[in-house]
Amino acid sequence: MNFRRTKIVATIGPASQDEQMLTKLVKAGINVARLNFSHGTHESHQELYNRLRKVSAENGAFLTILQDLCGPKIRLGTIKNGSVMEVGQTCIFTAEEVEGDAHLMHVSYPRLAEEVRPGNMILLDDGS
Numbered sequence: 107m108n109f110r111r112t113k114i115v116a117t118i119g120p121a122s123q124d125e126q127m128l129t130k131l132v133k134a135g136i137n138v139a140r141l142n143f144s145h146g147t148h149e150s151h152q153e154l155y156n157r158l159r160k161v162s163a164e165n166g167a168f169l170t171i172l173q174d175l176c177g178p179k180i181r182l183g184t185i186k187n188g189s190v191m192e193v194g195q196t197c198i199f200t201a202e203e204v205e206g207d208a209h210l211m212h213v214s215y216p217r218l219a220e221e222v223r224p225g226n227m228i229l230l231d232d233g234s
Contacts, residue, residue: 113137113138113170114134114135114136114137114138115136115137115138115139115140115172116131116136116138116139116140117140117142118131118139118140118141118154118158119142123154123157125157125160125161128157128158128161129161129164129165132161132162132165132167132169133165136169137168137169137170138169138170138171138172139158139169139170139171139172140172140174141154141155141171141172141173141174142174143173143174143175143176144174144176151173155171158171178215180213180214180215180218181213181214182206182211182212182213182214182230183203183204183205183206183211183212183213183214184205184206184212185205185206185207185211186205186206186207189206189207189208190208191208191230192208195208195209196209197209197210197211198210198211199211199212199213199218199219199228200212200213201213201215201216201218201219
């Protein structure tokens with residue numbers, strides 16, 4: 107067995123999920139298969155996990171599987187069609203379940219007001 111200290115981590119995405127590609131990756135020497143849990147379903151992750159274990163066993167490799175979990179997401183509620191925010195505009199975020207517009211929006215995190223300070227930047231749409 108090779109016990110090198112440096113580990114090779116490969117993120118397994120749509121282009122590398124089939125058994126043939128996973129075999130190539132294992133033979134190339136990956137030690138850790140990283141699965142991005144921001145995408146996919148429980149079933150698809152279970153299938154990929156089983157495939158990784160199979161390929162690992164067939165090639166006599168010890169493969170660690172890293173499950174990269176996304177943190178909690180704060181979601182906006184329903185927003186009226188046609189609502190457009192302008193750069194620099196003031197908007198109120200509320201825990202009340204309201205139909206939002208460009209000036210008032212429901213957020214799914216009731217403690218937001220306790221944790222955000224004046225001057226903090228709030229990014230929408232995952233910051234894009």
